Amino acid sequence: MDLDLGQVRAFVAVADHLHFGRAAEELAISQQAVSKRLARLEAALGVPLLTRGNVEPTGAGRRFLEPARELLRAADAAAGAVHAVGRPLRIDLWGHLYGPARTVAPVIGARPELDVELGMSRDLPAAAAALLRGDIDAAFGRVHPPLPDGVAHRLVRLEPVDVLVAAGHPLAAASSVRPSDLAGRDLWFPAAVDRLDFISRFCDEFGARAVSGGANLGVEHLPAGLLAEPGRITLFPADARLPGTPEVRAIPLVDPVPLYAWSLMWPRQSPHPMIPALVKRFAEHGRRHRWLEYDPARDWLPGEQAPAD
Known part of the structure; x- marks a missing residue:
């Protein structure tokens, strides 16, 4: 009918x-x-x-x-x-503390034919809802289940995670730290912990405790929040740049190496005509820069499937 x-x-x-x-x-x-x-x-x-x-x-x-x-x-x-043809591809980003734009920027910057407008979203559910409403054409950030029906996604980058501590912290002299060394310790984050899926899973796996403190004002303000209390520890992507702050040390996590997964997301039905080209560009850039390297004997993914070959 x-x-x-x-x-x-x-x-x-x-x-x-x-x-x-x-x-x-x-x-x-x-x-x-x-x-x-x-x-x-x-x-x-x-x-x-x-x-x-x-x-x-x-x-x-x-x-x-x-x-x-x-x-x-x-x-x-x-x-x-x-109306999609002839208008920019609208991409929303989330996970602002970990700088999603630094992964998207080199992909779209190297391809001027990709006419893109970048925006910001609060979190994964808000981005997924915006996709299904047609408010945006794609979204980029950490994707984890459950996802609503009608949304497709592609893993595009796996990024190692470091420990950040103040220079005077007992861990500051270490050349590397194992996740198990953080058992029983508080990990500080300037955001609501219940919205940080990766952090919650990390703490569950390795016995650490996630603690919220202050508002998420972005990476520029992260060192100041870390230094506000000398004993604070936080996690941060290894390839992300911190503002020049000699008082903060980044220490690699090893045995295993935790990997933060970045994904591209788009609607399954009637996607923007530029989506296939965007997915292809991410794949090409990822291969050149080895973004999807994964060794289950060395690395840890929080419940994620290993990337396809």
Whole structure:
């Protein structure tokens, strides 16, 4: 049967908010219009989709909800594809403390035919949601499950991780540190730990404790936060540049070497026409710079699959 997308969108909005008024605000229409659209959809399907009063999906509504979301995603992607040619490829980045732009920049900088606009996103869920809404065309950062249906991703870089300490720290004289040497120690990060999947997995694996302190103001402010308390320890990608701060030492982690995984993400349905070229450029640059080297006898990945050959 032919479904009216406006009616389907009204149902999904009410099901998301469990409230007709908030759904109307999201859709920028009146509450009465939302009710009418929903009633017409239920009449066309021949079943009630939502209970009134205490608003919640019926059994039929719950079964209809995810296919309805897929329908809207497909419709939005189809509409976006019409206008994709000739406009820049919009890429959102997250994981700002670890400098995602330094991996993206050499790939797109060497290929002027890739017309790209870079933006910022708060985290992986926000970036995935923006992809599915069509607000952006691709996203770059650390990807980990669960990912929503409709999102594709490609691992593009595995980066070793160092320990950062103040020059006077007991570990500062070491030429290398094993992850197991950090067992029982607090690892400080200027961000909410529950949003740092890599750090949480590292601490679970090696017996360290993740501690949040202060706001994530970016890499420029990281040394000052580390030096604010002499005993602080943090982790940082080995290839990332710290501001010139002689009071901070970077020490390689070995046996095993933890690897931070960077991935590119894009919508499966109606991707921007430049996505294949972008994926190809990442693969070429990664091969030249050995970005995907991985030895399971030497390296540690937190639950990630080994990169494909």
